[in-house]
Amino acid sequence: MLVIKVGGSAGNNYDALCDDLxxxxxxxxxxxxVHGGSDETNKLGEALGHPPRFVTSxxxxxxxxxxxxxxxxxxxxAGGVVNKSxxxxxxxxxxxxxxxxxxxGRILAGKRKATIRIVEDGRQKMLRDDWTGTIESxxxxxxxxxxxxxxxxxxxxxxxxxxxxxxxxDGDRAAAAIAAALGADTLLLLSNVxxxxxAFPDESSLITHIPRNDVESYLGFAEGRMKKKVLGAQEALAxxxxxxxxxxxxxxxxxxxxxxxxxxVIR
Amino acid sequence: MLVIKVGGSAGNNYDALCDDLxxxxxxxxxxxxVHGGSDETNKLGEALGHPPRFVTSxxxxxxxxxxxxxxxxxxxxAGGVVNKSxxxxxxxxxxxxxxxxxxxGRILAGKRKATIRIVEDGRQKMLRDDWTGTIESxxxxxxxxxxxxxxxxxxxxxxxxxxxxxxxxDGDRAAAAIAAALGADTLLLLSNVxxxxxAFPDESSLITHIPRNDVESYLGFAEGRMKKKVLGAQEALAxxxxxxxxxxxxxxxxxxxxxxxxxxVIR
Numbered sequence: 001m002l003v004i005k006v007g008g009s010a011g012n013n014y015d016a017l018c019d020d021l022x023x024x025x026x027x028x029x030x031x032x033x034v035h036g037g038s039d040e041t042n043k044l045g046e047a048l049g050h051p052p053r054f055v056t057s058x059x060x061x062x063x064x065x066x067x068x069x070x071x072x073x074x075x076x077x078a079g080g081v082v083n084k085s086x087x088x089x090x091x092x093x094x095x096x097x098x099x100x101x102x103x104x105g106r107i108l109a110g111k112r113k114a115t116i117r118i119v120e121d122g123r124q125k126m127l128r129d130d131w132t133g134t135i136e137s138x139x140x141x142x143x144x145x146x147x148x149x150x151x152x153x154x155x156x157x158x159x160x161x162x163x164x165x166x167x168x169x170d171g172d173r174a175a176a177a178i179a180a181a182l183g184a185d186t187l188l189l190l191s192n193v194x195x196x197x198x199a200f201p202d203e204s205s206l207i208t209h210i211p212r213n214d215v216e217s218y219l220g221f222a223e224g225r226m227k228k229k230v231l232g233a234q235e236a237l238a239x240x241x242x243x244x245x246x247x248x249x250x251x252x253x254x255x256x257x258x259x260x261x262x263x264x265v266i267r
Numbered sequence: 268m269l270v271i272k273v274g275g276s277a278g279n280n281y282d283a284l285c286d287d288l289x290x291x292x293x294x295x296x297x298x299x300x301v302h303g304g305s306d307e308t309n310k311l312g313e314a315l316g317h318p319p320r321f322v323t324s325x326x327x328x329x330x331x332x333x334x335x336x337x338x339x340x341x342x343x344x345a346g347g348v349v350n351k352s353x354x355x356x357x358x359x360x361x362x363x364x365x366x367x368x369x370x371x372g373r374i375l376a377g378k379r380k381a382t383i384r385i386v387e388d389g390r391q392k393m394l395r396d397d398w399t400g401t402i403e404s405x406x407x408x409x410x411x412x413x414x415x416x417x418x419x420x421x422x423x424x425x426x427x428x429x430x431x432x433x434x435x436x437d438g439d440r441a442a443a444a445i446a447a448a449l450g451a452d453t454l455l456l457l458s459n460v461x462x463x464x465x466a467f468p469d470e471s472s473l474i475t476h477i478p479r480n481d482v483e484s485y486l487g488f489a490e491g492r493m494k495k496k497v498l499g500a501q502e503a504l505a506x507x508x509x510x511x512x513x514x515x516x517x518x519x520x521x522x523x524x525x526x527x528x529x530x531x532v533i534r
Contacts, residue, residue, distance in 0.1 A: 044343075047315050072348050076311075079366075080347020081339050084425065084433060087370055092431030098371040098409065099346075103354055105365045105418055142365065142416070149412055151372055158351065164359030166351060 001030050001184040003241075004255060005175035005232075007225075008036035008082060011192035012249040014089060020255045021152075022093035030147045032182065033097075034155045034175035035086055037078025038064065044073040055118040055127065061227060063132065065116070066168040071131040074168045078156040079103075086154050098146055101156035103166050105142035108135050108174055110159030110167045133159050133167035135174060138181035172225075176232035180239030187236045188258045189229045190249035195264030196221055196230065210266040212237050233266050243267035268297050268451040270508075271522060272442035272499075274492075275303035275349060278459035279516040281356055287522045288419075289360035297414045299449065300364075301422045301442035302353055304345025305331065311340040322385040322394065328494060330399065332383070333435040338398040341435045345423040346370075353421050365413055368423035369402075370433050372409035375441055377402050377426030377434045400426050400434035402441060405448035439492075443499035447506030454503045455525045456496045457516035462531030463488055463497065477533040479504050500533050510534035 006017055021031065041064075042052045050073070053065040066074065083099040090097035102108025110133035118125050146153045155178065157171040172189055179187040198205040200223045210218050215234045222230045226246075233244035244266045247258030257263075273284055288298060308331075309319045317340070320332040333341065350366040357364035369375025377400035385392050413420045422445065424438040439456055446454040465472040467490045477485050482501045489497045493513075500511035511533045514525030524530075 072352070075351040076343035076347040078347075079351045080343040080345075084342040084346045084368060084370055085339070088427075088431065088433040090431075091370065091373065091427050094431070096372055098367065100365065100367060100371075101351060101354075103351055103358065103366070105363055106358065142418070145412060145416055149409070151409070160355075160358050164355065164357075164361070166355040 001182050002186050002188070002259070003032045003034065003175055003179035003182065003184045004188045004190065005034040005172055006249050007191035008039045009192045010039065012190070013251070013254070014086060016252045017190070017249060017254055018086070018089040018093055020253045021090065022095055024256060032143060032147070032153050032155065032178055033086065034157065034171055034178060035078070035082055036171040037074060037082045037156060040077035040082055041070070041073045044077055045070060048073070055116070055120070058117060058119055058124060062224060063170070064168065065127055066131040067129050068131060071166060071168055075158070075166065079158055083154055083156045090152060090154070096151050097154050098151040099154040099156070101158040102169065102174060103158040103160045106139050106160040107142055107155065108159035108169060108177065109137045109139060110135050110161055110169055112161040112165055112167055131166070131168055133161060133169055135159055135169055135177045138177050140181040143178065143182060170228050172228045172232035173235065176236035179236050179241045183240060185242040186259060187233070187241050187244045188247055188255065189232060189244065190247045190254055190258060191225070191229070192250050194248045195246040196226060207264050210264060212267050215266060237266065268449050269453050269455070269526070270299045270301065270442055270446035270449065270451045271455045271457065272301040272439055273516050274458035275306045276459045277306065279457070280518070280521070281353060283519045284457070284516060284521055285353070285356040285360050287520045288357065289362055291523065299410060299414070299420050299422065299445055300353065301424065301438055301445060302345070302349055303438040304341060304349045304423060307344035307349055308337070308340045311344055312337060315340070322383070322387070325384055325386055325391060329491060330437070331435065332394055333398040334396050335398060338433060338435055342425070342433065346425055350421055350423045357419060357421070362419050363417060364421050365418040366421040366423070368425035369436065369441060370425040370427045373406050373427040374409055374422065375402050375426035375436060375444065376404045376406060377428055377436055379428040379432055379434055398433070398435055400428060400436055402426055402436055402444045405444050407448040410445065410449060437495050439495045439499035440502065443503035446503050446508045450507060452509040453526060454500070454508050454511045455514055455522065456499060456511065457514045457521055457525060458492070458496070459517055461515045462513040463493060474531050477531060479534050482533060504533065
């Protein structure tokens with residue numbers, strides 16, 4: 001079982017990714033594809049007069065402040081056009097993909113953080129009406145049902161709160177949770193960099209290997225979104241995933257290359 | 268088996284619909300919910316500087332001209348926010364809904380009409396780059412898999428062409444095709460009118476009953492979008508659906524009322 005997360009940033013080559021999945025074929029084993037939607041959400045917000053707002057937690061993690069309107073943009077972007085255009089690309093290549101989100105069938109059961117603590121101008125503040133959450137558990141039943149029936153699930157990072165609310169969750173950590181729940185051998189976190197860089201953005205400073213027990217000491221190299229990837233990797237490994245590879249989604253055969261060890265291999 | 272299509276126009280009460288589905292419970296039998304997305308697609312197009320364009324076929328049917336950009340708006344609206352916010356409403360009421368589109372798993376296999384013939388200013392024209400289609404067949408397998416596993420499928424009216432392209436298809440006819448493929452007893456087409464009106468928009472002129480063999484002679488009463496509903500009803504009945512009821516989606520207990528015969532009953 002292979003779980004792949006592909007980022008939504010500029011440069012990631014969805015066509016190449018889907019070409020590679022088609023070339024690998026079903027003989028390469030079952031695949032679940034998790035995607036993002038941040039960039040499309042940002043574009044929608046900008047165009048619709050409600051630009052994105054990013055906030056920093058006291059522990060230094062950056063995330064999107066998701067008010068209800070932004071959650072709707074996220075449903076349009078991640079749940080809508082990103083998900084369906086990935087499914088379309090896969091269908092066009094003969095792969096019977098099914099697009100869902102973690103809200104559907106409560107695949108991703110989350111806990112809402114309606115009020116979040118942020119740091120702004122050096123001071124802590126509380127923000128209300130937030131529709132983000134953390135993933136508490138994965139209902140792998142629906143994913144297994146789809147996989148057993150021969151479909152390739154394409155999952156948008158929405159989760160479902162205990163009260164049935166839709167939540168924006170981090171795609172990398174969603175992929176990590178899914179990989180763990182499905183007992184995946186390998187989790188690929190593909191984005192528009194070659195992996196974890198020792199001196200970001202110098203791509204020649206790629207860290208090629210991280211021992212699974214030493215992830216913590218590499219967290220300091222992770223800039224911006226890469227932090228959540230390293231965190232996701234740590235979570236996946238702790239829950240039994242065999243290996244996590246941070247790979248490049250800009251290149252041809254990105255899945256095959258990452259599986260072959262190109263990128264940052266954590267195991 | 269009950270298949271319900273709910274329109275996306277102003278006035279349709281999604282909360283009341285979901286309340287009613289929750290109150291009826293699973294004892295009322297399996298349900299598939301099909302929805303639209305036209306209004307949200309129009310709003311997005313207007314806001315993003317690419318307003319909708321409606322065209323009339325030589326036979327008098329009005330439909331949306333869907334260029335690629337409009338298809339993406341449709342993915343955001345129908346495939347995204349409308350689908351996921353319906354799933355959210357159902358999840359919040361304890362119904363384990365799964366949102367998909369007809370593109371997913373090729374539930375709706377369609378034929379693309381890349382070039383369409385329209386009438387404008389009294390003259391026939393050809394329009395290219397259209398991403399609409401007609402439904403050729405329904406792969407009911409995925410829907411049955413979801414229903415058998417206890418989920419309520421919520422279906423956005425996208426279809427998949429033979430070449431794997433995403434297509435914008437009519438929601439009423441999508442619901443009709445799904446009802447036929449699943450051998451539904453009843454198809455409800457709910458919208459913001461009480462049913463087919465003899466003198467639109469006079470709601471007191473409701474036609475309460477149409478004999479199944481006489482639908483053709485009532486087509487003349489159908490204005491605008493109602494034409495496709497009557498056409499969908501005709502298609503569903505011809506393929507073995509027991510009855511089609513055109514009902515009101517603005518009121519409380521809209522499903523229960525329609526099933527009880529409030530609206531235009533065609534059987």
